[in-house]
Amino acid sequence: MKGVARVFAIAGVVLVGGYPCNAAPLDTMAEVGDAIQACWTPPAGVGNASVTLSFSFKRDGTLIGPPRPTAIKVDGRDTRKSFVDAATTALQKCLPLSFSPTLAQGVAGNVFTVQFASPKQ
Template identity: 65%
Template sequence: MKRTAGMLLISGALAIGATCPSAAAQLNTMDEVGTAIQACWTPPVDAGNSIVTLSFSFKRDGTLLGPPRPTAAKVAGDDKARKSFIDAAMTAVKNCTPLSLSPQLAQGIAGNVFTLQFVSPKIGQ
């Protein structure tokens, strides 16, 4: 039986054009992992007030163990807007990996399922 997976829930809005830090210094905590992935995300311009939660797992080398999966989404707009928003979040996770994990974090991360929440900035903020 697999051990209980850790959960990471981070929400926030990022400035458009943030730099992807996947080649940056080693990450020591899951908070740092969440921040690194969020920095790779650029929400669609017309995202409105939207949110998506993705689930994914890492290997010890910082690569993904399979593709990220959307587990919850509330997206403003039609089906096309929904797909665009979810795709942008999934692309951020894929493009930001592999991550450079510290040996301590790599030891405990392998195979655990994590969630990360992507929240679009509200219009006018």
């Protein structure tokens, strides 16, 4: 699927739960974004903060290497570390994602970015 966008951004929202392992395979990048959002819970007391992670998927829904923070907007050194760790953990607990065969071919090896943000206060 050559038309799959190489980069997408998702504003993090507080949702409960994670990506269910027995869910139907994901067919679109919007569904991938929704699955990742469902795993995100920002740390308490961080104010207006965000971190953008960059990563690549394998066809089996796991990552090629660890995610890398590419933009961090968090006040305070300790808060910064806990926020980045929470975003990385959220992504990891969603994995592996289950891609449809067509989506798996399109996403494999491409670099994606996801923004994890605290809720607006």
